[in-house]
Amino acid sequence: MEEIPELPLRNPAHKIIAVAAGEAHTLALSGNGKVYSWGRGTFGRLGNGSESDENLPVSIKLDNGKLSQTEKPHNFIGVAAGAYHSLALSDDGSVWCWGYNTYSQLGFDGDNVSVPRKLDKLVQLDSPKTLGGDSVVKSTDPLKVCAVEAGGMMSVAIDNLGALWMWGNIPQQSSPDDDTFSLGSFPTPVPMWDFHGHTVVKVACGNEHIIALVSAGEKHTGDDLVCYTWGNNYHGQLGLGDTKSRSRPQIVAQFSEGSAWRAYEVACGAFHTAVLTLKKRPSDTLESVCWTFGLGENGQLGHGTTQSASLPEPVIGLPEQAYLVSVDCGLFHTSVVSSAGEVWSWGMEKGLGLCPDMSFTGLDHGDAILPLQILCNGPHGLNFPGPIAVACGAAHTVLVADDGFKLWAWGRGRSGVLGDGKLSDSYFPKTVLWPPLSEDFSDGIDLNDKESKKPKGEEPETEKKLSTAMEEIKLLQSKLTVMERYVNILHGTLFARPFEEKDVPVSLVNSNSFDVGKAWDNILETADRKELRRLEMFFGSMVDCVKDKIMKRKIQEIVSEFMQSSNSSPH
Template sequence: MEEELPPFYGESAKPVQATPSSLKMLDVGKWPIFSLCSEEELQLIRQACVFGSAGNEVLYTTVNNEVFVLGTNCCGCLGLGDVQSTIEPRRLDSLSGKKVACLSYGSGPHIVLATSEGEVFTWGHNAYSQLGNGTTNHGLVPCHISTNLSNKQVIEVACGSYHSLVLTSDGEVFAWGYNNSGQVGSGSTANQPIPRRVTSCLQNKVVVNIACGQMCSMAVVDNGEVYVWGYNGNGQLGLGSGGNQSTPCRLALQGVRVQRVACGYAHTLILTDEGQVYAWGANSYGQLGTGNKSNQSYPTPVVVEKDRIIEIAACHSAHTSAAKTQGGHVYMWGQCRGQSVVLPHLTHLSCTDDVFACFASPAVSWRLLSVEPDDHLTVAESLKREFDNPSTADLRFLVDGKYIYAHKVLLKIRCEHFRSSLDNSEDDIVEMSEFSYPVYRAFLEYLYTDSISLPPEEAVGLLDLATFYRENRLKKLCQQTIKQGICEENAIALLSAAVKYDAQDLEEFCFRFCVNHLTVVTQTSGFAEMDHDLLKNFISKASRVGAFKN
């Protein structure tokens, strides 16, 4: 069985650790909470963490190092100075301009954040002193925690349900908060209201990685040893027994050098320097990946495949585990969308973060997502940049007295018309009079970008071109643009264009729009100037669908 929570915990008592990741693209759209943000806002995001008992809160940073928050704001966990929920992103002014290095959160929830300068800020739920400010009052705004940390640079943070750990640049661990099971590592079970260094057998050790379970703590030291302390009711300390530990205790792992540790709700994963994974603790959903649902109180190998593992992931809000191999394969096991997956399952996902966005309940981040500036351009991005670039072009189109610069080889690759017309041509200038400059420029740009950006009236001209060049995909894009831009004033003109270019789906759409807005449409200049045959057909068809009935 999973460890039972004290009565005050409730359903939300599931802490989640969030440590930095580095991704080429930050695809936050997989987390439902981000559907509240506009496309423009999403483009600016450089770091993000989704948290809360239902994945209903989020903190993110932008390209300008501004910090924004959004969500239900339970216990003031958004740091805005109140407990009001918000469905629109609000700027967290007290942290804007500071570079966020790492962030973690607990079940209240409470937040522990460290900046790139090594400063620590906390806010949110604080009934058990988990904010480290010496009080038990909820923190509605970020509070700078300097007690015993003023001369230290914090490089990693971790939260349990109601306790907190930080790791400093000199390898020291400080802890505070709820301590009923010894998770603060002080040797007692008294709550710790301010940061205190975790000593005992860590006194002369250099710690390189920390993690928190629900009510336990873990530390990896520079020689590959793992030290554990706190609650052990499901064997999540990996000591072979079920007794709690109030001070750090070394894990017995002969011949194994550990690089990282990750804590789930009540289970633990470690990654060795040889790319092997071991797991222990609760296993009622198969989260240990051992092929059964039996708990393990000592490290047990997880067999993924011959390829070495380079990343492990676990999240306190769900009984789910994930791993990524050197070859880029992502595996998941444990509770996945309500199913118990007892062996590592190969997914089609590209990163472990997606496992928790798509398969864990709630959909939260298991770490702070980050995207680093990347000067490398994909092939598609490079082609977009070269459109209408005179310095690299070998072909010019002269349209309405203006030049559009292009590349012969790309046009021949992308368009059947140019494959034949440019095949034996040595001309570097092509005069074009059949189509307007905006239309022809949009067509050439489409060949470079696979997209169009035109008002619906211009899209009509592009629809003509797409029909002439037999570019069926472009034809569909034009129809989509026209549908999105239709209004009472232009409806008749767009209907006429659809009929002219035999775009039957678009014709039906425009006709329905005109019928649904018949009174206004019949008063427009477009209707007054309507072609006689088209008007006759329109009235006939509208009559058949009952448009003129009282």
């Protein structure tokens, strides 16, 4: 009998459990309960004790040195990212916050913090519990958070009894008879009393609006989820058919208890909203539909126009039989992922990597008003293997796939937000450097790791070699980043588009020698009229600058000679 080769086992510590994207930073939660961050560090949003940018994943810095002998290091089970702040949820139910705090979105009044700080005020509160009717008492059960989310300047949490808590820049709750909308900064978590007697299952936040999936009864069973929205509605992002803002939750009719659709995933952009739904049972076909509403001027609704919509409408052009497993909204773009590993994005400008077939022509960047498929182009084909989730920042997108063991990112690369060690934009998916080279994953299990089976006496030598190798890799990556920036600037100046792999001369790829003259001839031969005209203008301007500089040098030399002659001549 032919022996079947064993598949390589993966270290569970390397698996990415969750991912979240802020304005220009990304958070990833690994299988060993650690949180990593990268991108823009301003306001301390990376949680590593610094405000410097990081172009590779780094671990957040949690001070476990002060733990007592009875306490254990925190094992995180969830992450969330607002515009400039971050949240992490520990398995003991505690919430940790860091970053921007102008609106008290970290759960306290005070300055920004660059290391995670425990939200003490939340653990001092009790979860609201219904007695039936309108009677509400405080539960004797200890409050334990089981999920966290974040919006622009707000933070929210769902506790173990299904109650929703909010803090930061949130809608102020008025009386039932007064629905006047206003926002206020709340440093202490506020419970959403409107949902008492029900279970909040999922929630998402935009800049100033919120969407929640809530059970119709006390407990969530089957197809009973109801969709509520509230907050700012100037662009129709609440999906209620108008642009009137609400301070209290209202049901979205298309996803109510009596509708034909069951919502199972929600996401918010700055001023738009997305909902994934399935046909309620009984249904003969799997109809997964993405609905969007709100601001549409950048095509972020995927309706084929740049018009806003105050009622949910299906995104046009997504395959009918695709089962959508994840959706997220950026500042002005939206992305979805199917169970088959297909990824679609729409909205924003083409320069943000939403259009793999993009081309720069002058100032024509354009928006994608319909879904465009983002291709993997890897060894597995055009689709991404083992898709898990997608996260959208203001101008970048991050995808977790390969069953959680690999990350891809694309879009604006400023501040290192793509996590590939570079600062350049990427118009197609690039792999994030994962797992981080600087981190020790030895607490995970990797049966294929031969080094882990060696006697302990050999470990120091192995670690020393590994450390040296990592330092060399970091140095090479640093040099590569500088060179790539230089090439991108030069190439962009000459051809008005970023440098891509296809632009590398064939002679340089196929041999160690490079004929500059021949490569230049090939560039001129393949250039179109517009490109030739641009080259003519660029080099004409450069020649004029050189001639002008030569003339100035000659004048300086003449003046210098004259001054020396005048000083040396007798009076």
